[in-house]
Amino acid sequence: MDEKHKIIAETKAYNCLDCGKCTAVCSVARHDSTFSPRMLVYDAIHDSGERAIKDDRLWECLTCAACETICTSGVQYGEFIRALRFQASQAGISGRCTHGGALQSMMHIMGADQLNQNRLEWVPKKVKTASTSDTLFFVGCAPYFDTFFEDLDARTLDAPKGAIALLNRLGITPAISPNERCCGHDMLNSGDIEEFTRLASQNIKAISATGAKRVVTSCPEGYHTLKVDYPRYMGDTGFEVVHLTELLAEAVSSEQLNFKKTSKKVAYHDPCRLGRISGIYDPPRQILEAIPGLDVREMAHHHSNALCCGTQSWVNCGTINKQMQMELLGEAQATGADILLTGCPKCQIHLKCALNDIDSSGEIKLKVQDFTGFVAGALSR
């Protein structure tokens, strides 16, 4: 299997010393003792056939980067998984789609060129947006998720609504494109590179139509995909990408933002794509520190050790993932916080699903809320 060995070489998987540190920190292995990152590498290297790409465990990895962060041999595990998944999808193998494949179908529908979407109905009247600007706010999947997960009270539109209000407060009138698609992160993560490039090229076209040279987003997956994967797969995009918390943290340190006093107790969850994968840990905390009276609690696992919420790219969701969500919620509850804040829509959807699903009466009392929506709500008049 030439392709497979090329992947192993390029992602430095040959460097694996079998030390097992990855398995010790693996988010999945904590709950599923049959899963092990290094075993997957071992099997891929030693198997002469196609066992690696036919392995079900290939789709259970959450690409949360806990293993990569601790690996002392420099194995690029996330890339290794993505590349193997691409090989698998070439062979017609995919993960088990959740929600009856609805999300994947949505993304494929979005891949069409001539789509006249109605993506802007949610924009509140009192914020200012423009059709052209040098800054664009990338909304991503929020409108679709908000509707599809209405029964979970997902409220994923709280993030873009809050973000635009915050940007306005900084004197920025961002462009919002009516032609945005899903950023393509899930397609890329599942090995469907063709669909990813289709979505990416449409987004690049939509963004350049607004004249924007800077793209701001609050979604961790959108941020990383636009910043790193777009230039990597599509070449020069013509815009730079900034995470909203980076802009807000700067504004906070130069005292441009004023917040109302509050006595709420919150815990902050580091999303994998923002924390470990993008290295953005402190800006969100700096912003929370600036809210007077806000009691910010740190969970037992935080920063690069943060627990993963168990989100996959809408494949292979099961008991293990629910256990991960319950562990995370339990840890948040243990801090004494009333609200768990996170800036990732996927984390929110999955944590809220766990709260709904399992009878955690008496156990989990806290609420899950979007970070950006919370911060925007705390702005003083």
Next chain:
Amino acid sequence: MTNIKPVSSDFEPKILGFVCNWGAYSALEMAGVERYRYSSGVSFVRLMCIGRVHPGLILKCFELGADGVMLLGCPSGSCHYEFGIDQTKQSMESIKKLLDILGLGGKRLRLVEVPAGDGKYLAQEINRFTRRIQRMGANPANRGSVQSLFEQVPVG
């Protein structure tokens, strides 16, 4: 014998109709027996109950290029499995909203409660829906795979 003419014959919509085995299928049979004519662009998928149809299935139809999707089932209260139709009626609203956001249009999805054996009503509803889809035009997300999809599905 009813013969309802379509609005224009330029665009023949490809419509997928999910038909429940009980009320709706008996109506389909009666439409045939009593010679009520309905649009030939509709392909039927027979299931035991409309309650089986979930959002993923509906979105898949549109992904594959269907211009319209009909859910033909028993009237509320007469569902052979008690609550199947009610369940789907509830989840329909959010799927329609989603189709609106995506730019396909929620009106491309229609649920019809068909009284058992009422072939005339079924034929009329199919034709009404076909005319609606003709007015709306082809599915913008159609990438050409709909042709092969509909060639494989047996009609009626």
